[in-house]
Amino acid sequence: MVKPGDSVVVITQDERIEGMYLEKPALLKQDTIIIKLSSGYNIGIDKDKVKSIRVVKEYVKPRSKNKEIKQDSKLPNVSVLSTGGTISSKVDYNTGGVIADYSAEDFLEMCPELSNVANLKAKKVMGMMTENITYDEISKIAIEVAKELEKADGVVVTMGTDMLGYIAAALSFCLDVNKPVIITAAQKSIDRGSSDSFFNLISSVNAAANFNGSGVYVCMHGSSSDDYCNLIKGVKVRKMHTSRRDAFRSINEKPVAQIYGEGEIKVVNDSFEKRGMGKTSVKNKFEKKVGLVYIYPEINVELFDVYMDYKGIILMGTGLGHVPQTIYPGIKKLIDKGVFVGMTSQCLYSRVSSTVYSGLREIKALGVVYLEDQLPETALMKLSWLLGNGKDVSLMTSDLKGEMNDRIEYDTFLI
Amino acid sequence: MVKPGDSVVVITQDERIEGMYLEKPALLKQDTIIIKLSSGYNIGIDKDKVKSIRVVKEYVKPRSKNKEIKQDSKLPNVSVLSTGGTISSKVDYNTGGVIADYSAEDFLEMCPELSNVANLKAKKVMGMMTENITYDEISKIAIEVAKELEKADGVVVTMGTDMLGYIAAALSFCLDVNKPVIITAAQKSIDRGSSDSFFNLISSVNAAANFNGSGVYVCMHGSSSDDYCNLIKGVKVRKMHTSRRDAFRSINEKPVAQIYGEGEIKVVNDSFEKRGMGKTSVKNKFEKKVGLVYIYPEINVELFDVYMDYKGIILMGTGLGHVPQTIYPGIKKLIDKGVFVGMTSQCLYSRVSSTVYSGLREIKALGVVYLEDQLPETALMKLSWLLGNGKDVSLMTSDLKGEMNDRIEYDTFLI
Numbered sequence: 001m002v003k004p005g006d007s008v009v010v011i012t013q014d015e016r017i018e019g020m021y022l023e024k025p026a027l028l029k030q031d032t033i034i035i036k037l038s039s040g041y042n043i044g045i046d047k048d049k050v051k052s053i054r055v056v057k058e059y060v061k062p063r064s065k066n067k068e069i070k071q072d073s074k075l076p077n078v079s080v081l082s083t084g085g086t087i088s089s090k091v092d093y094n095t096g097g098v099i100a101d102y103s104a105e106d107f108l109e110m111c112p113e114l115s116n117v118a119n120l121k122a123k124k125v126m127g128m129m130t131e132n133i134t135y136d137e138i139s140k141i142a143i144e145v146a147k148e149l150e151k152a153d154g155v156v157v158t159m160g161t162d163m164l165g166y167i168a169a170a171l172s173f174c175l176d177v178n179k180p181v182i183i184t185a186a187q188k189s190i191d192r193g194s195s196d197s198f199f200n201l202i203s204s205v206n207a208a209a210n211f212n213g214s215g216v217y218v219c220m221h222g223s224s225s226d227d228y229c230n231l232i233k234g235v236k237v238r239k240m241h242t243s244r245r246d247a248f249r250s251i252n253e254k255p256v257a258q259i260y261g262e263g264e265i266k267v268v269n270d271s272f273e274k275r276g277m278g279k280t281s282v283k284n285k286f287e288k289k290v291g292l293v294y295i296y297p298e299i300n301v302e303l304f305d306v307y308m309d310y311k312g313i314i315l316m317g318t319g320l321g322h323v324p325q326t327i328y329p330g331i332k333k334l335i336d337k338g339v340f341v342g343m344t345s346q347c348l349y350s351r352v353s354s355t356v357y358s359g360l361r362e363i364k365a366l367g368v369v370y371l372e373d374q375l376p377e378t379a380l381m382k383l384s385w386l387l388g389n390g391k392d393v394s395l396m397t398s399d400l401k402g403e404m405n406d407r408i409e410y411d412t413f414l415i
Numbered sequence: 416m417v418k419p420g421d422s423v424v425v426i427t428q429d430e431r432i433e434g435m436y437l438e439k440p441a442l443l444k445q446d447t448i449i450i451k452l453s454s455g456y457n458i459g460i461d462k463d464k465v466k467s468i469r470v471v472k473e474y475v476k477p478r479s480k481n482k483e484i485k486q487d488s489k490l491p492n493v494s495v496l497s498t499g500g501t502i503s504s505k506v507d508y509n510t511g512g513v514i515a516d517y518s519a520e521d522f523l524e525m526c527p528e529l530s531n532v533a534n535l536k537a538k539k540v541m542g543m544m545t546e547n548i549t550y551d552e553i554s555k556i557a558i559e560v561a562k563e564l565e566k567a568d569g570v571v572v573t574m575g576t577d578m579l580g581y582i583a584a585a586l587s588f589c590l591d592v593n594k595p596v597i598i599t600a601a602q603k604s605i606d607r608g609s610s611d612s613f614f615n616l617i618s619s620v621n622a623a624a625n626f627n628g629s630g631v632y633v634c635m636h637g638s639s640s641d642d643y644c645n646l647i648k649g650v651k652v653r654k655m656h657t658s659r660r661d662a663f664r665s666i667n668e669k670p671v672a673q674i675y676g677e678g679e680i681k682v683v684n685d686s687f688e689k690r691g692m693g694k695t696s697v698k699n700k701f702e703k704k705v706g707l708v709y710i711y712p713e714i715n716v717e718l719f720d721v722y723m724d725y726k727g728i729i730l731m732g733t734g735l736g737h738v739p740q741t742i743y744p745g746i747k748k749l750i751d752k753g754v755f756v757g758m759t760s761q762c763l764y765s766r767v768s769s770t771v772y773s774g775l776r777e778i779k780a781l782g783v784v785y786l787e788d789q790l791p792e793t794a795l796m797k798l799s800w801l802l803g804n805g806k807d808v809s810l811m812t813s814d815l816k817g818e819m820n821d822r823i824e825y826d827t828f829l830i
Contacts, residue, residue, distance in 0.1 A: 022773075034776075129774060131737035134713040162733035166712050224825075241828055242735050242765040249829070291718070294709040294731065296795055297581050298549040303706070306721045316709065318577035320657050322546035350657040358437075359544060361449075380711055410639075413656055414664070414829040 005059025010035060012049040019043075021053070071119045076209035078118035078156060079148035080104040080201075083141060084128040085160025087186035087197050103127075104158065111198050117262045118209040121152065130160035130167060135286035135384065138167055142174040142284040145181055149280045154180045154208025158201070161185045161239055161247070164218065168234035169378040172216040172401040173385040174284045178276040181216045182208045183234065187245050196221050196245040203229035203259040211257060211265055213272040215401065221245040222258055230255035231265075233272065235378045235403035238348065251348060252373045252408050254415065271402065287311050287387035292380045294346060295323050304330030311387045312340030314371075314379045321345055321352035321370055322359055328366060335367035340383065340393045342369045344376040349413050369396055372404050379403075420474025425450060427464040434458075436468070486534045491624035493533035493571060494563035495519040495616075498556060499543040500575025502601035502612050518542075519573065526613050532677045533624040536567065545575035545582060550701035550799065553582055557589040557699040560596055564695045569595045569623025573616070576600045576654055576662070579633065583649035584793040587631040587816045588800040589699045593691040596631045597623045598649065602660050611636050611660040618644035618674040626672060626680055628687040630816065636660040637673055645670035646680075648687065650793045650818035653763065666763060667788045667823050669830065686817065702726050702802035707795045709761060710738050719745030726802045727755030729786075729794045736760055736767035736785055737774055743781060750782035755808045757784045757798060759791040764828055784811055787819050794818075 002008060002021050010017040010033070019035040031047040082088055082104035104122035108114055125144050126137060141157060148155045159167060168183050175181060184204040186197040204219040207229075211217075216234035223246050232250040241247035254269040289310045293303075295317050304327060307313050313334070317323050321343040323331070335341055343363070345352050351373035354364035364370060371379050379396070382403065386395055399405065417423060417436050425432040425448070434450040446462040497503055497519035519537035523529055540559050541552060556572060563570045574582060583598050590596060599619040601612040619634040622644075626632075631649035638661050647665040656662035669684040704725045708718075710732050719742065722728050728749070732738050736758040738746070750756055758778070760767050766788035769779035779785060786794050794811070797818065801810055814820065 129737070129772070131710075131733050131774065132739050132741075134739075138712075162735075162737050163712050170712075239734065239762050240764055242760050242762045242767060244765065244828060246828075247762065247764075288713060288715075291714070292709050292711045294707050295546075296707045296792065297553075297578050297585075298703060299706070300703075303721055306718055318546050319654065320577075322544070322577050324547050324549075326547075345657050347654050347657045347662065349655055349662075350659065352657060357544070359546065377711065413659060413661075 002053050002055055003059060006055045007057040007059075008035070009054045009056055010045060011051045012045060013051065014049070017043070017045070018056075072115075076118050076153040077121070077151065078154050078205050078208045079121045079123065079152040080107060080156045080158065080205070081141070081144055081148065082107070082122070082124045083126050083133075083137075083157060083159045085130055085158065085185050086189050087158045087160075087184070087200075088127060089189045107158070107201055111201055113202055113262060114205050117202065117205045118153075120205070121148070123148070128160075130163035133163060133167060135170075135288055135388075138170045138174070139284040139286065141167070142171055142282050145171070145175060146177075146280045146282045149177055149179055149181070152179070154182065154211070156182045156184060156201070156204045156208045159183065159185055161187060164248070165238050165375075166377050166381055168216055168218050168237055169375070169403070170286070170381040170385060172234040172403070173382055174282055175216060176281040178214045178280070180208055180211045180213055180275065182231075183216065183218045184220060187243060187247060199226045199261060200229060202262050206262050207231055207257070207259050207265065211259075212275050213256060214275050215273050217256065218248055219259060220248040222255070226261070228258040228260045231257040231259055233402045235401050236375065238375060238377065249415065250412075251375055252350065253405060253412055254409065283385070283389045285388035286384045288384070290314070290380060290384045290387065292316065292376060297324070299324060299327060301327045301330040304334060307334055307339060308337055310339050312342070312383045312393065314342045314344055314376055314383060315368070316346040316376045317343050317352065318346060320356055320360060321354065321363065322357070323363060325359070328362070331363075331368060332366050340369070340396070341367065342371045342379055342383065342396055344371050344374060344379050346376075348375070350408060371396060373408055374403050417468050417470055418474060421470045422472040422474075423450070424469045424471055425460060426466045427460060428466065429464070432458070432460065433471075487530075491533050491568040492536070492566065493569050493620050493623045494536045494538065494567040495522060495571045495573065495620070496556070496559055496563065497522070497537070497539045498541050498548075498552075498572060498574045500545060500573065500600055501604050502573045502575075502599070502615075503542060504604045522573070522616055526616055528617055528677060529620050532617065532620045533568075535620070536563070538563070543575075545578035548578060548582060550585075550703055553585045553589070554699040554701065556582070557586055557697050560586070560590060561592075561695045561697045564592055564594055564596070567594070569597065569626070571597045571599060571616070571619045571623045574598065574600055576602060579663070580653050581792050581796055583631055583633050583652055584790070584818070585701070585796040585800060587649035587818075588797055589697055590631060591696040593629045593695070595623055595626045595628055595690065597626075597646075598631065598633045599635060602658055602662060614641045614676060615644060617677050621677050622646055622672070622674050622680065626674070627690050628671060629690050630688050632671065633663055634674060635663040637670070641676070643673040643675045646672040646674055648817045650816050651790065653790060653792065664830065665827075666790055667765065668820065668827055669824065698800070698804045700803035701799045703799070705729070705795060705799045705802065707731065707791060712739070714739060714742060716742045716745040719749060722749055722754060723752055725754050727757070727798045727808065729757045729759055729791055729798060730783070731761040731791045732758050732767065733761060735771055735775060736769065736778065737772070738778060740774070743777070746778075746783060747781050755784070755798065755811070756782065757786045757794055757811055759786050759789060759794050761791075763790070765823060786811060788823055789818050
């Protein structure tokens with residue numbers, strides 16, 4: 001019987017298709033089979049049309065090996081924690097599926113240069129795509145990071161790219177640390193020739209070992225070549241492109257540093273907390289009843305009723321922080337109920353302001369809190385974290401981890 | 416008695432405040448007065464603390480003048496329609512309010528150079544800030560534009576900046592035209608020294624008069640200086656900064672042209688419909704039961720129930736178009752009910768794709784339609800327009816007005 005991962009030849013009424021037999025996605029209709037072509041693309045074929053399927057080569061699951069990791073007492077100690085994502089998707093890519101299953105140990109084996117940079121410890125924390133990660137997983141990652149930081153000089157966390165920005169922000173609030181926590185990922189899986197995985201990994205291990213900052217940063221390609229990675233504060237990072245390796249951008253401030261692989265670390269923006277002594281503390285609770293609401297023309301006021309049992313929402317308003325007048329009553333109802341309502345801008349760049357127009361002053365008078373230059377996604381994570389840990393929501397307008405700044409440099413637009 | 420617009424001196428327990436007495440925003444608590452300072456900022460003062468208010472200079476409403484507009488038969492004819500927004504906010508700025516009230520006629524008086532570029536006709540269509548504009552107003556603007564195009568060589572529409580992108584997209588679908596319709600606006604009101612109004616206006620009149628394209632375009636500052644404006648397709652434009660004059664950006668393709676004030680028009684990207692002969696047709700109905708939903712970690716599946724009586728929603732998914740697995744049932748319920756569900760990306764740049772990951776294939780299998788490189792806001796307007804005019808929603812994956820392209824040039828990221 002044909003099994004997922006087998007190389008097959010399928011004969012249909014019209015054609016002959018060679019490729020790898022894949023597991024059928026759960027929600028696809030029953031009478032379809034999926035074949036991954038050598039081009040990397042998958043096609044679905046109606047079972048009705050299939051005349052025969054012949055197994056050319058059976059799939060053999062790769063053996064798990066016990067790896068000896070080289071240790072050098074002169075090098076810093078870095079722990080690499082894997083949580084899933086495209087960077088972890090090799091093994092499943094072989095079977096055609098994409099459920100993340102590739103672990104931190106495998107990275108070390110595939111990228112031996114890493115052991116020139118640091119003494120490495122690897123641990124698989126979970127194997128998930130970020131879009132499915134919940135607050136519970138973020139809490140777990142925070143605990144694992146803190147545990148590793150007891151001994152390591154820095155920690156690298158690998159994950160998927162989709163919700164990386166949210167998770168980086170959430171971890172920034174969870175972790176009071178005196179060492180760097182470097183989050184990295186890949187836009188193309190590690191087994192592809194053009195993968196960005198290795199350069200991101202080696203730059204991240206370099207940053208974890210040698211960067212003179214503490215806190216949570218994201219380390220991803222800074223250009224479309226393998227020349228350097230940008231190190232960006234976890235509270236200021238956003239995925240701005242669906243597929244480019246340099247998709248991750250620092251919004252409203254410059255990246256803190258450029259990391260040249262296992263080489264130089266060039267500080268670009270000195271506004272980061274320095275690496276220091278002291279203990280690590282973790283506050284990793286989250287309130288789940290928070291939401292992010294995008295504003296658009298004639299948005300219906302009734303949509304806001306659904307948030308009546310929420311603890312808080314973040315609006316992505318227009319421009320400096322407008323919403324249509326017709327939804328003022330909906331917002332007022334929420335605020336009267338005790339729901340926190342914060343304002344950010346769907347422009348993403350620069351800050352909201354409640355002073356310029358009378359409409360803005362009216363919205364502020366309803367009790368909406370203007371969140372300055374905080375990213376919508378970061379504001380959501382901060383709100384969930386504040387509420388979850390019993391902190392006062394008035395801290396939404398205080399800078400806790402570099403998420404809010406008085407001044408935005410002019411040359412940071414669309415960099 | 417003190418009236419809005421009066422220059423006053425307010426004496427409180429603690430200080431002496433000079434400025435302009437403003438109308439109190441409707442929702443502000445009763446016992447506050449608002450004074451606009453000469454710095455341009457407004458302050459609220461508790462009535463309890465006010466010892467005296469003295470009127471220094473009474474506000475006199477500017478007289479409406481009948482203006483003679485110069486005509487030159489050798490010049491093209493351009494109609495300027497004003498709809499409100501910051502570019503129209505001078506008169507109310509004087510009284511301190513910001514309800515748009517300044518009309519197209521006033522632009523011509525304040526910017527006499529405009530008559531060197533074209534024979535101008537001016538008309539005030541409405542006086543609103545864009546965040547309050549509904550589909551009904553968009554329909555009205557479409558009709559007025561079509562009416563003017565019967566005689567004019569091009570039309571300029573001035574409006575606010577906040578929802579300009581949405582309105583430009585909506586008008587693009589409404590109007591089948593063979594002449595250019597140029598939308599412009601200002602980030603700073605026309606009576607400020609640093610206003611971008613005049614340069615945007617003169618560039619827009621130049622484009623309406625002389626640009627060799629047809630259809631709806633946005634003409635706004637292309638840099639932070641008054642050197643040129645970018646002409647951007649109405650379906651590809653987005654406000655990317657809350658305050659900069661060059662906030663409007665062409666997403667996923669280059670602007671079609673650079674407009675050098677009343678001077679040169681330099682075509683940058685030739686992918687536009689050319690100016691031609693033929694009649695103007697307007698299809699200006701919209702379906703109001705459409706929504707835009709932003710995806711974030713652990714978004715609650717129950718939120719989707721609120722869209723059960725909607726005709727369609729556009730998701731702003733993560734990355735290539737993911738959503739958490741936990742909301743698949745909510746989406747499926749909507750689709751089973753006949754609600755159209757389209758997928759765009761919150762990354763904004765590049766396209767969604769349903770083929771790369773099994774999660775994406777599963778979401779597509781639910782019946783979610785992947786909308787390629789269409790902007791979320793444009794997709795929402797297109798959906799509303801298709802449904803409103805009885806057209807098939809399968810057109811969501813056809814390119815109607817340049818909103819969807821097979822190829823994205825590599826050097827268009829963050830330009």
